[in-house]
Amino acid sequence: MTRTMPLWPALLILILAGCSDSNDNWHGKDIAGLMPDLEFRLNGTDDGTVTPDDSKGNIRLLYFGFTSCPDVCPTTLSDLRRSIHQMPEEYQDDVITLFVSVDPRRDTPERLASYVNFFGDRILGLTAEEPMLRKLTKRYRTTFGYEEPDASGNYNVSHSSAVYVFDREGNARLLLRPGLSPEQISEDLAQLARESSS
Amino acid sequence: MQVMSNLLPYDFSPLTLLSYMLVLGLYGVALLKMPGHDRPGPGRIVTFTLGVMLCYAVMQTRFDYYSQYMFFVHRGQHLILHHLGPFLIALSNPLPVMRFWYQRISPSVHYWLQPLGWIYRLLQQPVIASVLFVGLIYFWLWPPIHFDAMLSRQLYWVMNWSMLLDGVLFWWLIFDPRAPAMTNALGYGKRILLLALVAIPQMILGAWIVFSRGMVYDVYEVCGRAWPMPPETDQLLGGLLTWIPPAMMSILGILIVLRRAMHEDGKYPQSHSLAGGNP
Numbered sequence: 001m002t003r004t005m006p007l008w009p010a011l012l013i014l015i016l017a018g019c020s021d022s023n024d025n026w027h028g029k030d031i032a033g034l035m036p037d038l039e040f041r042l043n044g045t046d047d048g049t050v051t052p053d054d055s056k057g058n059i060r061l062l063y064f065g066f067t068s069c070p071d072v073c074p075t076t077l078s079d080l081r082r083s084i085h086q087m088p089e090e091y092q093d094d095v096i097t098l099f100v101s102v103d104p105r106r107d108t109p110e111r112l113a114s115y116v117n118f119f120g121d122r123i124l125g126l127t128a129e130e131p132m133l134r135k136l137t138k139r140y141r142t143t144f145g146y147e148e149p150d151a152s153g154n155y156n157v158s159h160s161s162a163v164y165v166f167d168r169e170g171n172a173r174l175l176l177r178p179g180l181s182p183e184q185i186s187e188d189l190a191q192l193a194r195e196s197s198s
Numbered sequence: 199m200q201v202m203s204n205l206l207p208y209d210f211s212p213l214t215l216l217s218y219m220l221v222l223g224l225y226g227v228a229l230l231k232m233p234g235h236d237r238p239g240p241g242r243i244v245t246f247t248l249g250v251m252l253c254y255a256v257m258q259t260r261f262d263y264y265s266q267y268m269f270f271v272h273r274g275q276h277l278i279l280h281h282l283g284p285f286l287i288a289l290s291n292p293l294p295v296m297r298f299w300y301q302r303i304s305p306s307v308h309y310w311l312q313p314l315g316w317i318y319r320l321l322q323q324p325v326i327a328s329v330l331f332v333g334l335i336y337f338w339l340w341p342p343i344h345f346d347a348m349l350s351r352q353l354y355w356v357m358n359w360s361m362l363l364d365g366v367l368f369w370w371l372i373f374d375p376r377a378p379a380m381t382n383a384l385g386y387g388k389r390i391l392l393l394a395l396v397a398i399p400q401m402i403l404g405a406w407i408v409f410s411r412g413m414v415y416d417v418y419e420v421c422g423r424a425w426p427m428p429p430e431t432d433q434l435l436g437g438l439l440t441w442i443p444p445a446m447m448s449i450l451g452i453l454i455v456l457r458r459a460m461h462e463d464g465k466y467p468q469s470h471s472l473a474g475g476n477p
Contacts, residue, residue: 034349136400147426159422
């Protein structure tokens, strides 16, 4: 009995390590197996329906936001843009950002198009009616909510601040939490691109 | 219409619905069929049903939606699943109902249920029971685990069910209606000690969350809140719900056990030979 005692702490550490992000190779949070693969049916900015098949073979970055977002969304999107620019050149065209607006009342296709164009050409602006968005956000265990509009009709929207990363096959792989630097994001994306480019 | 949609589950789990229907169904049938002198009175029936329905409500109505996206509502959900619901269920003393069904199960099934009995007796060792009771709270609130549990649907269900089942086990140990003087149920002094001991680590955890300067649980930030609320407020409220109500439940439990101990004082002969193996 006493001889096996020293094993317990080691075993405990092993168990606990298995529960947390044990994979140190990623800066983001490894969500493989925790989250379902990429699936949606949303409206693009030019009157067409967009599904994951349209961007198959690419690494997809899914982000929920709204165009009137004061700080979080523009910062995240410009960080993503910088991260992609810092990747090895051969992979830069393999990454597509999917910006899903959870504020369809204000974000018309035109408004969404001009907003995403500001952040480069490999970014798609997407949205849908609220029930559809509710279904999609539920799938990725996130949500959004609206504040009461003020006198001039402006309101804040609560939404996810993380970026979901899907690999070329559409499997959920990483969750980029706020606070990661563009360099770290870039390393993760490059690693993901290398692993599946053949 | 709005009321209806609030009563429907946010994340429908057939297994959960079936389990609740089974529990209420078995309870109801036993009430109808059991002899009158065994049957619990209306107060106890209401207490039992209330406990079960409270747990159901936080798992399979719109409440669950808010629990997934607001930290303080999540703490409220666990307060009910781990404390209030099981507290009421155990307090209602469903023992006659369980006995009723146990007598109707054929001996061969009894044989197969034996391992379950061993696990039950192991989990009801006072030390194991209290470590498990507090340990589960700490486990699911450990930030990396909490993050995963809120991200993964499977883990989320495992978390809620483990809290509920452990809550029932613990409060059943505390409110076991069998008199310790006559059976091998846990002594009242030990029950009071357990209640006091489990309150302390919960208060420490709650206070730690309340006084944390940074964001301890960023998953609610990452996944978006049900409505825009400052993260600090959410965390503060959640911490308070972890800190104060569980401690109050312990105190309430102590008062109830004390009252029972005083009622039974001198009621049973102290002879151990009669008691049937009470150490």
